[in-house]
Amino acid sequence: MHLDQHHYSLMRGGLVHRLLQAAGMLRGTARLSLWMAAALVVISLAPLVVLTARAGTLWTLPPGMPLLGDYATLARVLLAMPLLVIAAPRSDTLLRNAFRQLTRAGLVPPQRQGRLTALLAKVRRWRDGWLPEALCVVIAWLPLLFGTDSVSLLPGVADWRLEHGALTAAGRWYEWVAVPLFRLVALLWLWRFVLWTGLLWRLPRVGLALHAEHPDGAGGLAFLGMAQERFAVLALAGGILVAGACVNHVHYLGESLYDLRHLLAGYVIGATLLLVAPLLVMMPSMMRAKRHALYRFDALGNRAAALFDQRWRSGSRQEADTDSLLDHGDASAFADFSGVYKGLASMSVLPLNRWNLLWIALHAVVPLLPLVLLAMSVDELARKLLGILV
Template sequence: MRGGLVHRLLHAAGVLHGRAHLSWWLALALLLLCLLPPLLLTAAAGTLLPGGNGMALLGDYATLSRLLLVVPLLVLAAPHADALLRNALRQLGHASLVPPRRSARLERLLQRIRRGRDSWLPELLCLLVALAPFWLAGHAVNLLPGVADWRLHGDQLTAAGRWYEWVSLPLSRLLGLLWLWRFVLWTVLLCGLPRVGLRLHAEHPDGAGGLAFLGLAQERFAILALAGGLLLAGACLNQMHWLGQTLYSLRHLLAGYVIGATALLVAPLLVLMPTLMRAKRHALFRFDALGNRAATVFDQRWQAAGSVLAGDADGSDSLLDHGDASAYADFSGVYQGLARMSAVPFNRWNLAWIAAHAALPLGPLALMAMSVDELVKKLVGILA
């Protein structure tokens, strides 16, 4: 991600210049840094492969999902997310949403966001927060009581456990916190837009006053829902495999996560609801008055057309001599679109996109709960 302490360190190291596919190389480097030493250390200690009395590293679904999937995902998704955000910011300045006399307000808001993005202090705080849990606890926490853990030998950390607690886990937390900081900056931007004084076009064909692009931009944070779903799926797989939990007993947790993650990620857009509702209300008042005049003229033309057909007209213009009917139909279409204008700058497809990202990692839990044959039989029974 551009800006901040991490970006400056990478720039100072020279890895940002002339390097194609930087995110792929960075993801591979972090993956090796986080996962390779624990693999080697557990192999030497005999806790790499499942089959013993306790949970081996390759049988720890929570750890594998975190290091093998979430860490590369957060790195690889960052460039695309930054590009999407830049396009959204560019759209704010080029879509006639801000009157010229208020463009200075928008520029001050954007400068404030850029300062937050480029500051080294927030990312330093993220690093401290990533390290804080182990420092405060002083020891690793066994999340599966009664099950021997590859990280622990008695009450002491193993060599692989020390690497995981001191390096791998803080790095994965740091990546997540950096994404959350970008989410906070985006939320601050959205909260500042109503104070800028947007000039919304209630009759805009996007059905959101010209702000539907913000819903598309919000989809970039679906990666957070996907990453959280992967972490939750790994933890639930451990619970099901080692503690005998069932998919049915976890149903409320899983459903709550999908609903909660989706609601949380779209919640910042709700700050624009009063602005959109006000624009819609004012536009309806204006169009109602204009509609009354249009209906009056149309009615006069309609009556004139009736007189012509009855043969008692004195040569006056009729509805057939003008384009009023077509204009009135066009006006009716615009008014109906205005009446359907959404009060929020997102639609059901934006919600579905984020919810799908949250729910997708939870699919393998069904395979753990039942065999593939049983799953196929149930699907055939439902569809037959």
């Protein structure tokens, strides 16, 4: 059956995709993500620059926080939002490969292929439905509908978004346009994460034929751990937001990185665990496959060991001119069996290895590394490094 290029895609579908397609923006999409990221940055930031420049709060606002000194806002608009847009196509390509692997790796017996086809079709229906993404749009602008003030202010610090306790023109643009746009992009990513999690949740019910002795050490499911890495960009974007907020607290409130240590450590650990948590749904199936395989191989090992021992004993009583144990392949076969059994016994019960975990954790840590420069000057850091190296 011929499948179109979006058949296994998580990103290319839904309300936003159809609107872009209707507007003719999906023709020649080689750099579409770059253009969209640039457009969102311009829409969000350009009016803020103009309005704060007119109000005199673009660069200086002594002793308060001007726009160009608001590191949390700049991190959100200039870094996190375009990052999520630009990373989407590449992540979608790798997730598509994981979808194809499910249908081509022999993980589902032929008599149960219909269940897998139905599951993938259901995921595509969720992806293409207009309601989930319409809800994302509503949620993105929902605080405005209730008139809630979602501006995050530093206590006791004058802010470019407020004047005499009321939102400035720049503050209104930030609240009504910039923040909802970022919120919408993040929600669309989270919806794709929910779709992937839903697929993993229902996958064991299809009836997977896992092989505990598979050389990938995960019963043939190691590709799911590599696919999960594609959501590490969420940890990276979140880390950028946390880093921007921490810089503001250090610069304007005089807090130290030591004061923020629990926040930083909690973010790295929490983001990593949250992004790998969907793989936990595969644990019961993998544990069952490993347990049953160990029972089978234990029985086979007992018979193989008994036969090997019998030939060894009989070989020791043979005459010098008869064949010895080394003239048969029993020793080699028994050694091969031992290797297979050791691989089976070391099978992981999660489709996740240390490198998958490290990759996701690094995405959460990397945006926080520049904060080290706040704890010490560049000169001091250079002297310490030279002292260690020299």
